[in-house]
Amino acid sequence: MVKRISALVLAGALTLSLAACGGNNDKAAPSNEGGSKSSGEKKVVKILHWKQENINKAMEEINADFEKKYPEYKVEYTTTGPDDEYKQAQRARITANDVDVLADLSGMRLSPQDWTPGAKTPDWQQWIDSGLIADLSGQELVKNWNANDIEKAGTYNGKVYAVPTGKVAMSGLFYNKQIFEDNGLKVPTTWSEFLKLCEDLKAKGITPIGVAGKDVWPLKLPVFALQAKILGGGDQQKWIEGVWKGETAFNDAEAVEVLDKMKTIQDNYMIDGFMGIDYASAPAIFATGKVAMLADGSWDAPTIATANPDLKFGYFPVPATEDAAKNASFVGKYDVTWYVAEKGPNKEGGLKWLEFFSQPENYTKFVKAAGFIPTQDNISTDSEFIDNELTPYLGDFELAYEIMMINRENVGEHLAAEGVHTEYLAPGGQFKTAKELADVQQKEWEAAAPR
Amino acid sequence: MYPFGKGFARYIPFLLLLIPMGLYLVFYFGPSVMTVIYSFTDVKNIPGSSMKFVGLENYYDLFYSGNSGERWRSIINTLIFMFIVTIVQNGVALFIAVLINQRLRGDYFYRAVFFLPVVLGVAVVALIWSMMFDPMSGPVNMLYEWLFGYKDMFFASFTHAFGYIIFVQIWMYMGYSMLIFLAGLQSVPKDLYEAGYIDGTNKWQSFRHITFPLIAPSFTVNMLLSIIGAMSTFDIILATTDGRFNTRTMAYDVYKETFRGSLEMGLPSALSVVQFLIILVFVVVAVRQTRKREVEY
Numbered sequence: 013m014v015k016r017i018s019a020l021v022l023a024g025a026l027t028l029s030l031a032a033c034g035g036n037n038d039k040a041a042p043s044n045e046g047g048s049k050s051s052g053e054k055k056v057v058k059i060l061h062w063k064q065e066n067i068n069k070a071m072e073e074i075n076a077d078f079e080k081k082y083p084e085y086k087v088e089y090t091t092t093g094p095d096d097e098y099k100q101a102q103r104a105r106i107t108a109n110d111v112d113v114l115a116d117l118s119g120m121r122l123s124p125q126d127w128t129p130g131a132k133t134p135d136w137q138q139w140i141d142s143g144l145i146a147d148l149s150g151q152e153l154v155k156n157w158n159a160n161d162i163e164k165a166g167t168y169n170g171k172v173y174a175v176p177t178g179k180v181a182m183s184g185l186f187y188n189k190q191i192f193e194d195n196g197l198k199v200p201t202t203w204s205e206f207l208k209l210c211e212d213l214k215a216k217g218i219t220p221i222g223v224a225g226k227d228v229w230p231l232k233l234p235v236f237a238l239q240a241k242i243l244g245g246g247d248q249q250k251w252i253e254g255v256w257k258g259e260t261a262f263n264d265a266e267a268v269e270v271l272d273k274m275k276t277i278q279d280n281y282m283i284d285g286f287m288g289i290d291y292a293s294a295p296a297i298f299a300t301g302k303v304a305m306l307a308d309g310s311w312d313a314p315t316i317a318t319a320n321p322d323l324k325f326g327y328f329p330v331p332a333t334e335d336a337a338k339n340a341s342f343v344g345k346y347d348v349t350w351y352v353a354e355k356g357p358n359k360e361g362g363l364k365w366l367e368f369f370s371q372p373e374n375y376t377k378f379v380k381a382a383g384f385i386p387t388q389d390n391i392s393t394d395s396e397f398i399d400n401e402l403t404p405y406l407g408d409f410e411l412a413y414e415i416m417m418i419n420r421e422n423v424g425e426h427l428a429a430e431g432v433h434t435e436y437l438a439p440g441g442q443f444k445t446a447k448e449l450a451d452v453q454q455k456e457w458e459a460a461a462p463r
Numbered sequence: 464m465y466p467f468g469k470g471f472a473r474y475i476p477f478l479l480l481l482i483p484m485g486l487y488l489v490f491y492f493g494p495s496v497m498t499v500i501y502s503f504t505d506v507k508n509i510p511g512s513s514m515k516f517v518g519l520e521n522y523y524d525l526f527y528s529g530n531s532g533e534r535w536r537s538i539i540n541t542l543i544f545m546f547i548v549t550i551v552q553n554g555v556a557l558f559i560a561v562l563i564n565q566r567l568r569g570d571y572f573y574r575a576v577f578f579l580p581v582v583l584g585v586a587v588v589a590l591i592w593s594m595m596f597d598p599m600s601g602p603v604n605m606l607y608e609w610l611f612g613y614k615d616m617f618f619a620s621f622t623h624a625f626g627y628i629i630f631v632q633i634w635m636y637m638g639y640s641m642l643i644f645l646a647g648l649q650s651v652p653k654d655l656y657e658a659g660y661i662d663g664t665n666k667w668q669s670f671r672h673i674t675f676p677l678i679a680p681s682f683t684v685n686m687l688l689s690i691i692g693a694m695s696t697f698d699i700i701l702a703t704t705d706g707r708f709n710t711r712t713m714a715y716d717v718y719k720e721t722f723r724g725s726l727e728m729g730l731p732s733a734l735s736v737v738q739f740l741i742i743l744v745f746v747v748v749a750v751r752q753t754r755k756r757e758v759e760y
Contacts, residue, residue: 096723103726107510132725142509226619228707287619288598421725422528435707440621460529 054086057361060105060114062098063091066314067348070381078368085361103135106144109355112362119165119176119346121415122430127256128418130462136351140173146352146359148172153363153370161387164411165346175366176349177375178384181310181327181342181402182412183237189324191218191304199328201336203273210281213304221277222303224294225287225435232431234277234307234330236412238270239432240343241332248410252417255457262427262457263450271446273332274434287438295319311347313397314383327401341408345415347384385409424456502732509726521733533711538741541694541712544629545745548693552633553685556640561670563641564648574645578638585635589702592631593618624708632699636692640685647681648674676756683753690749694742713738 061071068091075087092101098117105111116136124131139145148154149172154162157175166174187199195216200206210220224230243266244251251267254260261267283289283303298306299319306316310327317323331339350369352362368374372388379386380393385402393399414430426433426449436443443449467473502521506514525534563573580588595603596617604614618624651674659669697715704710706719717738720731 100722103508107508132727135726138507138509138512138726142512144509285598285614285616288616293599420529422524422530422730424529425533427529436621440616442621456529456532458529459527459531 055084055358055361056086056088057358057365058088058105058110058112058356059090059365060101060111061089061091061348062094062115062117064094067378067382070378074369074374074377077374078365081368082364085364087365099135106139106353109144109353109357111353112356112358113365114351114353116174116349116351117347118415119161119349120168120174121165121345121411122418123168124418127253130421131418132421136174137168139351140168144354145173146354146363148175148352148363148366151363151367153367156370156372156375156388158387158389161346165349174349174351175370176346176387178347178379178382178387179344179409180347180384181329181344181405181409182233183240183343184310184327184329184405185221185234186298186306186308186313186316186325186327188298188301188304189326191301199326200331201339202331202334203339204334206331207276210277214281219283219303220281221305221307222283222289222294222297223286223307224289224291225282225438226289227291228433228435229429229431230291230294230307231274231278231434231438232414233309235270235274235432235434236343236414237330237339238273238332239413240410241335241338242266242270242273243413246333246338248413248416252413256418262432262453263447267432267453268446268450271432271434271437271450275437275446278434278438287435287440298325299323310342310344310385310397310402311383313401317397327397329405340405341410342402342405343410343412344385345412346387348382420457420460420462423460424453426453427456498732498735501728502736504729506728506732507726508728517729521729522737524730525733525737534716536709537711537713537716540625540710541714541738541741543625544632544696544712545690545693547629548632548636549686549689552637552689553640553682555633556637556685557644559637560641560644560648561674564645574642577641580635580637581639583635585698585702588631588635589699592627592634593703596627618704619708621708624704625710628700628703628710631703632693632696635699636689640689643681643685643688644678647678651677679753679757683750683757686749686753687746690745691742694738694745713741 059071059075061068071089075089079085079087090101092098095117102114102116106114120134120136122132122134123137124133133141136145148166149170151172154172154175157166161176161179162172165176166172191213192198195212195218197209197212198205200209213220223234240246240248244254244260245266251260255262278286283297289297294306294308295312295316296319297303298308299316301323307330313325313327316325329339329342333339350366352359352366356362369378370388372391375386375388376391376393379388379391380395383395383398385398385406386393413432417430419427419430426436432453433449435441436449437446443452467476503516503518504514505517505520506512525531559577563570563577567573583591595601598604598614598616598619601617603617607613607615615623617627655673655677656669659673664672695714697712697718700706700710700712700715701718706715711719713734717731717734720734721728724731
């Protein structure tokens with residue numbers, strides 16, 4: 013009965029969340045229609061996306077414009093909770109052929125290679141292999157996008173299947189310009205400068221860094237900088253291939269250095285009890301000046317600006333090594349990436365919509381609201397943050413470890429989800445030194461080797 | 464005499480029975496059996512994808528892979544969870560049920576208060592306790608600091624999070640067990656207590672020798688419900704820690720592998736089968752033990 017009650021509650025929660033999605037559709041739908049069925053002769057385009065307020069608003073505007081320009085279509089824009097909840101919705105809708113356009117959380121990634129025997133095939137690739145995704149190659153709309161980005165994040169087996177709508181930087185720290193100025197501090201360019209900066213802040217009684225440890229994944233962000241610049245001597249790809257082939261290891265000197273540097277930050281310079289801060293409240297902690305820096309992705313800049321419109325803040329890459337030139341670039345990923353369903357109820361409408369979305373004037377609206385680094389050429393975002401804080405470090409934009417790393421199936425929790433899980437090194441975690449964690453990781457990696 | 468006539472008519476009851484039987488087979492028994500079959504295959508959550516038998520590979524992956532350490536911890540966590548929840552929940556519930564059964568003033572009020580968390584539901588309860596246990600500004604931490612000069616990380620603590628989840632689970636379902644005990648207590652004939660009183664029993668003796676044996680059926684029910692309930696709990700874990708900080712149980716792993724893992728359904732099926740077997744063992748043992756104690760005067 014206890015079980016039955018929890019099942020009931022869950023069922024209730026599910027219905028509620030579905031109802032919430034329903035509410036969203038209504039908002040997106042034009043209100044000049046009478047009943048819901050009066051659009052009988054209109055062809056519905058079903059778009060699936062996750063909840064992210066700034067982006068959802070821009071999407072609703074674009075959808076309304078689309079309906080105005082092509083009155084024969086009606087857009088049904090559904091949003092679910094982010095991350096896992098979204099992945100679940102994605103799977104359900106695409107396998108039921110109940111969606112025309114769907115977003116993925118990132119560009120194409122984690123596709124098995126010849127050096128990754130036994131690696132899991134990611135969802136998007138299985139969908140394409142099962143013929144569920146429309147081939148976009150040859151479509152006019154593809155030409156609007158930067159060819160390099162399409163190649164990197166939207167091409168599979170020589171065919172274009174997806175459109176990545178923007179890049180985000182993940183490996184940086186937001187910093188409070190006022191606090192830096194008041195204390196005569198400069199943006200650090202090397203690891204030792206960075207440590208010095210943190211010590212200076214501490215000496216003045218200012219907490220150096222905040223991070224949302226409770227959600228765990230934000231801890232990965234500074235680690236991405238360390239991994240990209242340290243592993244394989246700065247060639248992450250080489251290190252990742254090496255770990256599959258047994259040439260490098262999770263407990264080799266470079267990997268331990270990554271863990272050790274993150275441990276130094278976590279033990280000394282992060283706000284007390286950072287493992288208890290959840291992601292939603294982290295921007296407020298930074299925006300109210302409780303910490304001088306915040307480890308977060310560039311996508312959160314609009315949220316920080318909203319939390320305190322007067323705050324002057326910048327963003328710099330975590331300086332992972334002593335080589336200032338090497339440190340001076342961001343690591344990141346492609347964000348929202350659109351796929352069109354091959355077997356959806358209205359493939360032709362889906363393509364039409366994506367073509368409309370790809371028009372520079374519509375895309376500009378989207379990318380401005382999202383705060384992404386554009387993946388179309390010659391787009392002006394009018395964003396001081398992107399122009400002044402991100403652009404200087406975009407020269408050698410590299411993809412983050414979690415995008416490049418291909419995990420073995422059933423790898424242990426200390427390596428799961430393409431991360432190295434420094435939360436286990438945090439005060440309160442069960443590993444006292446970086447080496448201990450690294451050894452466990454290597455053991456788990458070897459135990460997960462394909463038989 | 465057979466009441467349904469002769470000829471074809473005598474088969475009508477059986478034909479009518481076929482309807483619920485069919486529904487049961489299709490919607491309950493079928494999926495259960497399919498889970499067992501799937502656990503030996505590499506079936507994927509994609510319609511039309513091919514499926515082949517892989518023997519015991521999924522089971523092998525469960526216990527001899529990079530994450531087998533976690534699997535064992537999930538099993539141990541599940542057992543810890545079950546034992547503590549079953550014992551404490553029923554103990555506290557029995558105690559409170561006996562208290563409330565004494566015709567107190569406002570006993571309906573107390574009953575409602577203790578039963579309330581059951582009605583609230585997991586999501587609300589998780590939200591309440593996440594706020595109570597907020598490490599930065601939660602009231603419980605303020606209390607801890609004031610009393611012991613110590614601060615806890617609660618649901619973000621590798622060592623304590625699981626304990627707090629057990630506490631919340633007991634808090635949530637204690638009222639349910641209490642209600643079942645209360646029903647049992649009220650069915651104990653009053654004359655037995657009078658007879659005992661004449662024989663000079665004290666309060667403890669009358670509880671030990673009259674009440675306790677007579678509510679044994681409620682005990683059996685409560686034991687079973689809490690064992691099965693605790694073993695298959697994943698919702699409260701999902702809503703509080705989401706399996707982080709060493710709080711995963713088998714049921715949580717099944718949920719996670721099924722809905723958030725890869726598209727492969729073989730491994731989660733194997734996990735469900737293992738979970739089912741463990742629950743089965745404990746339920747059979749528990750039923751045998753408690754049935755032995757049931758008496759009638």
